[in-house]
Amino acid sequence: MTRRLGFLVLLVAAVGGGGAIWACVEQVTAPGSCPNYCPTDSIAIRDTIFTTIIERDSSFRGYVPSYGAEAMSVADLPGIVDSRAFFVLAKAATRVTVKGGDTTTTPIIPDSVRFRLSIMRRDTLATNLRIRLYHVPITSDSTSTFASLAAAFNEPVVDSVNVSALLASPAIIDTTQADSLDRRFYGDTTYRDGAGHILAVRDSGRILDLYFQLDTLQAPVVEADSGQLGFGVRVAADSLASIALGTNEGGRPPFLQRFFHHTIPDTVSTQPDSIVSGNQTQTPVFDGFVFNPPTPALDSNLAVGGAPSARALLRVAMPAFLHDSIDVVRATVVLVPVSAVQGVANDSFRIVVHHVSTDLGAKSPLDPSAAGATFIHIGSPDTVNLEITNLVRAWSLDTTMTTAFVLGQVPEAASYTEIRFYSSRAPAFRPGLHVTYVKRFRFGEP
């Protein structure tokens, strides 16, 4: 019996050991010599534009208002749009307490004001770009319109600065941020003009912080207004007069810093008649923009963008064969614009696709991550193709998913720009789904 077991061990060791060593170097794949020595079936690919499966599409407006946007659009494009930003700064102290525990106050005496606007986006080809500051009523709010603020913008300019001229002036290099050759890798480059305007170029060079130096007439402290101030901004240029200003929602709002002093009365202090200096800051309690002409009302087309923002909801009736026996390798939504978007010629904006988690109409919850995105270029009437391959692949594999998506602008309501696509109500131009798919390989057939 022992001898028989010995033979078994020998047999298993020889076969198993030898096989394990040889099996490590398996190589059976070679370039095919087709068609003679390739499988009879081949991987077949099809490319189809489904023109009727996008249906029950609609647009809805009001998701984000202009005063909730990440930026304020300011533009002056004759014949196209006149967009103006405005904001109301928070209340500020007009009097100060001079002694702790004492209710006696004394008025502050303003000295000067440093006021900052952040230019988040601009056309670098714009020449003679000028920014003008106006007073607007502190009662300005979400009900304010272009017309209601027109009078304020027709008042004398509070201050004006030529950004192009500032950028063309000699730069003041921050030597702590630059190397010995004054090359700036990270940090700021600063420009200054004779009127006290300072322009700081931040980081990548795309964001400009523009500082105004205002006096007590330009930024008065009105006790009746609790120190509140309202400002409006217009822009002008030889051409391409369009910028975006930072807002509270965008994390870079207008910012006012007031420097003041007050005198301590001799009756309440051990330092009678002494002068004390101080400063306080104000940020907007409200910021927004108005433009003319206003965004047209929704119609039968699919509107995306504008302010308040509009989104388009598109539902897809997936054909049964797209759920089985195929593998989607590319899927594109094909959208035909009703007309080219008006605006600054070199500008663009981004629209994104979000999958609808549950179809509840206008208030449908959306997947937070974008399923596709593309840029819409101003003035281009071209058909828009949006890649949504991963989304359609998911629909193909999971029949429980909601087959609908929403088109929206990013960032929303930060601009007057809006694109309109033909909807399924326009048979000749309705949205389509362009799907490239691979047919299931016929395994098992010789």
Next chain:
Amino acid sequence: MTVGRSDGRTAVALLVVVTLAAVGPSGRLAAQDSQLGIRGLGTPGKSESVRARTTGGAFAPFDAFSPLSDAALADVRRMSASVTSGVSWRSVDASGTQSSLQGTRFPAMVIAGPVTRRIVVGGGFSTYLDRSFGVIIQDTVNLRGVLQPVTDEITSDGAITDLRLAVAARIGGRLALGVGLHRITGSTRVTATRSFADTANYRTSTAKDEVAYGATGGSASLLFDVTSDLRVAGWVRSDSRLRADVGGHTVSENDLPRTYGAGVQWRAGAQARLAGTVMWRNWGAVQSIANAHDTFSWSVGAEIGSPAAPFRFGLRGGQLPFGVGKTPTEVGYSGGLGRQFAGGRGRIDMGLERLQRRGTGLTEGVWTFMLGLTVRP
């Protein structure tokens, strides 16, 4: 000789252990594959032990451990098991495109033992059709008005195995008859992948599945000793249609060929044995395949030296069943050694084979190193 219960248990244990050992390392049972089998049912396996294979296959109908002829089992005098393995290096020249391939195979295993003085029962497996291959195809397709380079990779990993249960009986002193029942089974893991040069816009498509094969068959054979030194053999085999199932659904059914063969062996004294065989298979009856051909094959070989340590060599020629146009051909040369040990209870065989295959626009050269082990516990 009588066979006790312990022999029966040993037989079962051997069968299980050897099968697991053979299948385990590579995960498949296969013969030597060929590009010539891609556009067909596969590459027919060789039902030969290392001993038979190193004689060009000429000794197969007379060799109890070659699962070709059931009647040969009648020569088994005690419980025995034999397994064959091999590693192949294959060079392919397909219309000027050359590639080198390599594979490890366990083409055959036989276990047999007498149940009475005249009757021997045996079984085992061999590769019926090999379906292991992989092809890479590069092409350009017009997608959305743009010429798009694509790469397809279609792979199949597996084989169709012939499980055999056979009975052989010696009738009188000169005649031995054998019959076998065959269950043809196996599966292949298949993958078809298309990838695009433009990976930014196009996703790779991969389809995977498993194809299960099934058929049954029967075989009959005889050995006749014309004289004490001259033996002739004949065999015939027929199988049902081969069914291919994917996901539980039958996707194809194909005819399998009938096989007819004959051989002669001459013992030229105590130190030399010569043999020759011919075999015909009507693969052309596979109606579903356009370029299937009937095949005729022949082989001659010799075993020189004492039975305990012989030297073997052989020559084979023949045809392959699947190929466009002219029937593909195969020519082979082989040689090898055998050595008994442990007082004849074990034998190790090894050999080297060179095959040259030619089809329309395709040439294959194969070197195969074979190792066989036979034990009689």
